[in-house]
Amino acid sequence: MRAWLFRVAYNEAMAIRRRQGVENRSLARLARSSPKFPETPEEAAIGSEWKEQIQQAMTRLPEEQRDVVRRRIYDEMTFAEIAETLGVPLGTVLTRMRLALKKLRKALTE
């Protein structure tokens, strides 16, 4: 099942890149414009499961990491803009995002 999920996600990523182009930095729009992965009830159940896992992992993130994720995805801010807003170096913002993505990816394998 995970192989299926990976294949669908990867193909979707490629499709998104082709549709939106590299200039579009709105991840929210990218995600919203993508068609829903599951096509069968079984796939829908799997999709709901991993979504729930990621959402729960989001709530467990440290506040500073969750803030960076939120600003980047919801507020559509660049990492440079986030660093300037928070008054921290760009490397700090990238580190927080890197750690957050690591934990979220780990939630997918649990």
Added chain:
Amino acid sequence: MTGMHDGESDELTLTAFRYVAGELSSEEQRTFESLLEADLDAQQALADIVLICDAIVDSPDAFQPQRVQRRAASGRSPGRARGFAVMAAVGAVLVVLLALWTGFPTGLDVAGDGSTGVTQGEEVDSIVSIWSQLGAADGDDGVAETFDDPDEDDPGSEDAVEEFPDWLMSGVSGDPDDSNLLPAPGDDELEEDES
């Protein structure tokens, strides 16, 4: 994740994220796309990023705790504003009740009969007391006398009547016996001649 070090894997994940977000330069993009063709870890990272972004966008509740904190920090919470309004209303009511309890003249018609909750006698006593204190400070005899003899400057009093000349009083009363008190025509001229 096929045996990569954590640091490399984390960096690959961030690169995949920036690739999806369109933040890579043209050279970085070509490098990553060439990596995608052969590297399973890169493909996995890219697929995970798509799943993560999709899940986050579809789950705004994941950010709810922070949104609550942001509202509280900015003071824009509807519940908090409502609390302030209730407290202000209660405070205003308490002030009014305290004023009524202590007898402070509020101008409110509490009884509904036109009265203000303070009797007229109390108001007069209060004013007289204050006035007397002010008068004593200025060296007067006190206001009590002023209020005790209200006809002092009344032209209709006896003292005032005595100040009028007799001829004027006779003219007003119409008594013919007093007509001799009227000044005769030419008296003024005689007085002037004598002077």
